[in-house]
Amino acid sequence: MAASIDAGIGAGLEVRGMHCERGQRVLIDALDFDVPAGSVLTVVGPNGSGKTTLLRALAGLTQARVRRVAWRRVPIALRSAAWRAQLAYVGHQPGHKDELTAAENLELACVLQGGPAEPADRSRVLDEMGLAARSQLQVKRLSQGQKQRLALARLALSQRSLWLLDEPAAALDVQARDLLATIVARHIARGGTALIATHDPIDLPGARSAQLCLGLAGALPPAAMHAPAEVLAAARSDVR
Amino acid sequence: MSADAVHAGAWAGLVWALRRDLRLAARSAAEVLVVLGFFFVAVTLFPLGVGPDPRVLRLIGAGVIWVCAMLACLMSLARLFAADFADGTLEQMLLSEMPFGAIVCGKIGAHWLTTGWPLMLCTPLVGVQFGLDVTEVGVLLLTLALGTPVLSLIGGIMAALTLGLRGTGALLALLLLPLYVPVLIFGVGAVDAYSAGLGIEGQLSILGAELIVALVGAPLAAAAAVRIAID
Amino acid sequence: MTEWLAMGGYAGYVWGSYSVCAAAIAIELWRLRVRRLGALRAARIEAEAGIAG
């Protein structure tokens, strides 16, 4: 079974017997893993090993059979409103409308994901992302880097406790990667939990993290919890 | 989630989607005008094809206007989900706490306000082409008011089902037009009954019944269809 | 026999209907067979490739 650091910190996410299929191929079979609250589980593995499918299945976007899922020791159904109230999912797509301005996109996103309603919080995050000056511009006029930071702003405003991030660092420039790291670190510090599917793990100083390797032959048991430095080394070497 | 919290969530979802889609439609007003342009062109073709004889045009007027309204609605259905499906916002709606069915209801409402409603505003202009007098146009507007929401509601289901497919224009028409037949029959039936001096309560009540059934069933079916498309 | 074939003058319609029904069923069965053999051949090729691969 997956080792958890110690019972002191409340149990976060428990998944038992997850089974995911994509077309004919069985990607994940009988997968059990735990993600204690306030920690990060990095999901690594070659392309096509089911990283995206695992995250989308957890988010309830794709259908998957799972024997049991518990959040803070309370069993929960993947597609229920209670579960949706806990999670935020960031996929490969931008998730904003080009015809609307950055401010409008954020306002809509906040109502959708139950984020802070006050404009003050939103403008503060826009400042932090360096988008304050262009917040009234239509998104289609922003550069690729600015669009990426808008997506990060939406994530920064999320108050959900479980984050499912699918390749968040892909195609980010160096500055955006640091922003992403600080946002995720702040989320973990607040006691939040995150599952990040990625090829090059994000450098999260001080955050407790574990690793789940999805090989083409199905999931390997998650490595024991240990300091992030070892994880980064292990992740890079293992990726086939 | 207590019962009233669910109601609040549902209402908030509907209003959120309605305001959002109306703002998006306002930003790209061209799309709405294109649909109206199509409606005008399609309706004008019939007198050119059938001939200018006023007696004939009066007979077929209501039918032609109704069929062209259905086709115009069909044209604009792609706008309902396709853009949001492509840029990932539809996924975020699925993940919202607010019930997805309510959000879909709001989107379909916005689609009706940007297609059904403008079509009704143009109907008096087009009615003149077919020599319909003011009262007949009035009855026609009444049937369109009851009927065009049904076109958007059932259209929403099929638009969601054909998300992400290529060449959905003809497929949407093939899936939808058979299901539009009852609305067409009773919509035009009311106008014909009125012109023949008969009562129109029967036709309007049936149109109303169809609207209620569609209002209850369609958003849920469309929400399920979106889940199937995103799966 | 010929009088039965004439169908009281409606031969064209009666035999027109029956012949089209027979033809439709024949076409469907034939297409079924073609599709089945194609599927089996593809599966067999996949099977050999699977073993060899």
Place this chain on the structure above:
Amino acid sequence: MAWIYRYASPATFYPVAGVLAPWFMAAAALLAGLGLYIGLIAAPTDFQQGDAYRIIYVHVPAAWMSMLIYIVMAIYAVLYLTFNTRLSAMMMNALAPTGAMFTFLALWTGALWGRPTWGTYWVWDARLTSELILLFLYFGFMALNAAIEDARRADKAAALVAIVGVVNVPIIYFSVQWWNTLHQGASVSMTASPKMASIMLSGMLVMGLAAWMYAIGAALKRVQTIIVEREVGADWLRRHLGDNAQVGRVA
């Protein structure tokens, strides 16, 4: 509910379908032979319509089957969406082409029957018009199914269309019925012909049974093909093909 998964798995059903299909086809041939004998030879000539009425021995069964098959497809659709058993989706897809064929035959024979009886090939009769719209529903179902590559999504989308369709079929029928009576008054409807002599009725019932047997047989044969197409990589299929390869007989 475990048994539903065991029996409903395509692998176990494939041989079962293979065994059953020939029996249904044989039953269909037998019944059709009997029905044709009754209809074309034993049944007397109709005093009003002459021998043209004999078309009902194919027209009415085809119309029955076109409606019955669509309803059975909708039932499989509901089963698939609730129990997620892939086999019900395969049966639903297997039935659609046969249902569309029967609908087309009902329209074709209806037109050929209309010509001598009412003087025109196409009569805007409520039943014929609803039959035509049913044909469009079948085409819509098959077109959507073909338009989606991913089999699972195609099944789910087509299942939803079948359910939405079956809910609308009665609404369409009654609105067309109302529309037809308004515009033409009560025209002679297709099958309300004079009281059927018992032998005529039995001929029609036998042909109806034959059509039913044929539909099941065709669906079983087609579902076998769909199973093979979908389970291409599966090992049970590889073993199955393997044994038959040695024996040299076509599976």
